[in-house]
Amino acid sequence: MHFFPFLAVFLLTLRLNRNIKFTDLRLKWRWPLYGMMALSVGLFVLCDDHFEDSVSSIIAAAYLLGVIEYLKRQDDFKSFMVLLNAHLPLIAAVLLSGIAELIVPKFYDNNGSFFVSAEMAAFVWIFIRVSTSKKQQQEIRRINERKDELEELVAARTAEITQQRNELQETVKELKATQAQLIQQEKLASLGELTAGIAHEIQNPLNFVNNFSEVSVELLEEMEAEIAKGDMEEANAIAADIKQNLEKIRHHGKRADGIVKGMLQHSRASSNVKEPTNLNTIADEYFRLAYHGLRAKDKSFNAELVSNFDESLPMVNMVSQDVGRVLLNMFTNAFYAVHQKQKTIGGDFRPKVEVSTKVLPSNNVEIIVRDNGTGIPDAIKDKIMQPFFTTKPAGEGTGLGLSLSYDIIVKAHKGTININSKEGEGSEFIITLPLG
Amino acid sequence: MKILVVDDEEDVQPLFLQRFRKEIRNNEIELDFARSGEEALDYLKEKHSEVVLILSDINMPGMSGIELLGHIREDFPMPPPPVVMMITAYGDEENYKQAMDKGANDFLTKPLDFNLLKEKLKTISE
Numbered sequence: 001m002h003f004f005p006f007l008a009v010f011l012l013t014l015r016l017n018r019n020i021k022f023t024d025l026r027l028k029w030r031w032p033l034y035g036m037m038a039l040s041v042g043l044f045v046l047c048d049d050h051f052e053d054s055v056s057s058i059i060a061a062a063y064l065l066g067v068i069e070y071l072k073r074q075d076d077f078k079s080f081m082v083l084l085n086a087h088l089p090l091i092a093a094v095l096l097s098g099i100a101e102l103i104v105p106k107f108y109d110n111n112g113s114f115f116v117s118a119e120m121a122a123f124v125w126i127f128i129r130v131s132t133s134k135k136q137q138q139e140i141r142r143i144n145e146r147k148d149e150l151e152e153l154v155a156a157r158t159a160e161i162t163q164q165r166n167e168l169q170e171t172v173k174e175l176k177a178t179q180a181q182l183i184q185q186e187k188l189a190s191l192g193e194l195t196a197g198i199a200h201e202i203q204n205p206l207n208f209v210n211n212f213s214e215v216s217v218e219l220l221e222e223m224e225a226e227i228a229k230g231d232m233e234e235a236n237a238i239a240a241d242i243k244q245n246l247e248k249i250r251h252h253g254k255r256a257d258g259i260v261k262g263m264l265q266h267s268r269a270s271s272n273v274k275e276p277t278n279l280n281t282i283a284d285e286y287f288r289l290a291y292h293g294l295r296a297k298d299k300s301f302n303a304e305l306v307s308n309f310d311e312s313l314p315m316v317n318m319v320s321q322d323v324g325r326v327l328l329n330m331f332t333n334a335f336y337a338v339h340q341k342q343k344t345i346g347g348d349f350r351p352k353v354e355v356s357t358k359v360l361p362s363n364n365v366e367i368i369v370r371d372n373g374t375g376i377p378d379a380i381k382d383k384i385m386q387p388f389f390t391t392k393p394a395g396e397g398t399g400l401g402l403s404l405s406y407d408i409i410v411k412a413h414k415g416t417i418n419i420n421s422k423e424g425e426g427s428e429f430i431i432t433l434p435l436g
Numbered sequence: 437m438k439i440l441v442v443d444d445e446e447d448v449q450p451l452f453l454q455r456f457r458k459e460i461r462n463n464e465i466e467l468d469f470a471r472s473g474e475e476a477l478d479y480l481k482e483k484h485s486e487v488v489l490i491l492s493d494i495n496m497p498g499m500s501g502i503e504l505l506g507h508i509r510e511d512f513p514m515p516p517p518p519v520v521m522m523i524t525a526y527g528d529e530e531n532y533k534q535a536m537d538k539g540a541n542d543f544l545t546k547p548l549d550f551n552l553l554k555e556k557l558k559t560i561s562e
Contacts, residue, residue, distance in 0.1 A: 200495075203525055207547040208447055215454045222457070241454060248447055295495060296526070300534070302500040 002053065002060035004123045005094050006044040008087055009067050013037040015130075016071075016080065025076050036067060054105075057098025065091045082136075086129035090122040186400040190328055200292040201259050205252035212245040212252070219245070258285070272322075272412075276315035279365060279433075280357055282324050284309065287355050290331035294339060301339050303351035310358040316365055316433055322408045323433070329401040330369040330429050331355070336392075337373025337427060344374075364415075364432040371428075376421040384419075409433070437561050438466045438483070442476040442492035442504065443523070455550045465557065473499030477507055484512045489560060491544075494524040494531060502534050509539040519560055523548060 013033040020026050043063055047056035068087050071077050077084065097115040101108040108115065219242050226235040284307060295301055331353065338351035354370040376384060383389045385406050390399035409415040413433055421427035441452055449469045459465045468487075470476035473496060480487065490508065494501035501522055508520060521542040522535040532543050542556065 200525055203546070204445065207525075208445075208451065210547055211451050211455070211550075212447075215451065219454065219457070241450075244450065245454070248450065252447070291497075300530070302495075302503070303497070305497040 002047050002056035002094065002098070003044065004090060004119050005060035005064035006040045008090055008123065008126060009040040009064055010037055012067070012083070012087070013040070015083070016077070019080070029076065039063075052102075054098045054101035054108075057094050057101065061091050061095035061098060064094070079137075082133040083126075083130055086126045086133075089125050090119065093119045093122040182398065182400060183404065186398045186404060187325070189398055190325065190332070190401075195293070198259060198289060198292075200296060201289060202256050205255040205259075208252040209249050209256070212248045216242050216245045216249075259289075272319055274317045274319055274413075277318050277320040277323070278313075279316045279318075279323075279367065280309040280311070280313055282320060283307070283327055283355055283357060283367060286324055286328040287331055287353075290328055290335055291353075293332070294335045298339065301335075301342070301351075303335060303338055303353055306352065306354040308354070308356035310356075313357050313359060313365060314435060316435060318413055318433060319408075322412065326405040326408050326431070327367070327369070329405050330431075333401065334369055334371035334373065334427070334429075337375070338371050339373070341372075341374045359435070360432065363435050365435060367431045367433075369429045369431075370426065372426040375423040375425050375427055376419070377423045381419070381421070385417075437464065437488045437557070438468065438486045439489045439491065439557075440468050440470060440476060440479060440487050442470045442473065442490065442496075442501065444471055444493065444496040446471070448493075459554075459557075464561075472496055473501065473504035473507070476504055477511070480508065480512060484518070487518050489519045489521065489557070491521050491523060494522055494535065495526065502538055505535065505538045505540055521556070 013036045017030065017033045017037075020029055040063075043059070047059055051059065064087060068084050068091070072081065072084050093115075097108070097119060100115065219238050223235050223238040223242070226232075226238060287305060287307060291303065291305055334353045335351075338353060342349055342351050350372075352372050354368070356368045356370075358366050360366050380389075380391070385402050386399075387403040388399035389403075406417060409417050409431055415431060415433040418430040419427065420430070441448060452467055452469075453460065456465055456467060460467065468479065468483075470479050473492075476490070476492065477499075492501040492504055499507075501524070505520055505522065508518065512518070519541045520539070521544055522531075522540045523544045523546060524531055525546040535543050544553065
């Protein structure tokens with residue numbers, strides 16, 4: 001039965017041609033496939049006409065094997081491997097039958113139907129195999145399509161997320177720049193609050209400088225007169241006064257100088273260099289500046305300033321302008337709190353702000369800023385250290401004071417800030433800084 | 437003539453003593469000093485009858501000059517009441533009005549013009 005292999009080749013080439021119809025392979029393979037198709041028909045006719053059935057079977061099987069093996073070696077038909085392999089049983093069946101017919105013709109004649117059924121079964125197998133593989137292929141194609149869809153989706157999502165990440169990075173950058181700007185603004189704002197206090201603080205020593213120098217000129221004139229009169233005792237007394245005055249002039253000149261230097265230091269970017277500093281001096285300076293600052297804004301404001309400085313306080317290693325800024329913030333808050341209370345209850349209320357320093361046994365120094373002002377309501381106690389939190393009307397506070405203070409004391413100086421406060425009674429800010 | 441000068445600045449004392457050196461030597465005036473409103477009131481409890489003029493700074497820690505003025509006018513009304521001159525670095529309307537409302541006789545701004553002050557003293561002593 002050499003008919004089956006030729007038919008199989010014919011059908012195979014037909015199928016392949018159909019399958020590659022819309023692909024790039026068409027141009028390359030269309031004619032070879034048609035050739036094989038024609039060759040099948042030709043060989044079939046030739047065998048039918050010239051050879052015994054047995055020889056024709058062997059030729060047909062060999063031809064089919066050749067075609068299959070040839071196609072299997074082509075990369076272009078890799079995806080048809082299942083189809084191609086499905087022909088192998090037919091080749092075996094036809095070859096076996098041809099050989100049997102040739103070598104044992106009697107046996108073949110007696111069992112011809114067996115051989116024919118085997119060839120038919122092998123032939124049918126091709127189609128069964130093809131149809132199942134077709135389903136599988138469809139399934140695979142479906143899965144692949146789904147996979148492509150998913151991959152596209154993933155790619156889209158990834159692009160979206162990447163874009164979002166870039167946007168976020170940009171936002172973080174902008175926020176950092178804004179933060180730096182705000183810190184600078186906070187510095188300038190607190191400098192603004194200081195300006196009036198500074199003007200007042202400079203005016204006082206300048207008045208003394210002017211007054212003492214004027215009076216010294218008068219004294220010198222008197223001294224000359226006394227010398228002319230010969231009253232050397234009086235002249236000496238006057239000379240002592242003049243000497244004292246010159247010392248006063250120097251003292252007040254230095255005082256003004258220190259204030260200006262302090263102001264410059266306050267507005268300058270922090271050097272972040274810790275240096276041994278007299279905490280009492282800084283506390284006293286900012287205490288007065290904060291008071292006069294508020295005093296200049298509201299002339300009716302008055303408060304009792306109490307300072308208890310521990311004179312045995314050793315030098316504290318710190319970034320003085322940063323800690324100064326913290327103290328200024330604490331004082332400004334304290335004066336603000338007592339001022340608010342005075343505005344609401346007025347009358348007999350006596351505003352009082354205290355500052356004290358002392359050395360703790362734990363090798364820390366402690367600075368306490370205490371006021372008898374409005375106090376902090378329990379509801380906002382947790383929030384007052386948060387950046388931008390402020391109880392002041394819009395435009396009056398940046399809300400950064402305590403948050404920056406926390407950064408300076410706790411993060412940069414490894415100190416602590418504790419707050420005791422009772423609404424309506426007052427607040428107490430306790431700062432500790434490590435010694436050495 | 438006894439004058440009480442109230443100012444929290446320590447160096448006000450030598451300054452006044454020198455500025456009024458001649459007057460003090462000629463026994464024209466006598467200067468006393470207080471460093472706060474509270475101190476001034478304590479002083480006045482003893483010597484209010486002797487003090488003719490009180491020169492007080494307004495801006496002081498604790499009791500302000502304005503408050504002190506109120507106390508002086510309330511606590512020592514017996515004639516003749518002392519002349520009170522307020523001194524301040526903040527020479528603004530509000531301060532001036534407050535001082536005058538509370539019964540100040542005069543209002544001077546820092547830096548003090550001592551020649552002007554001396555002129556004013558002459559009119560008081562006459």
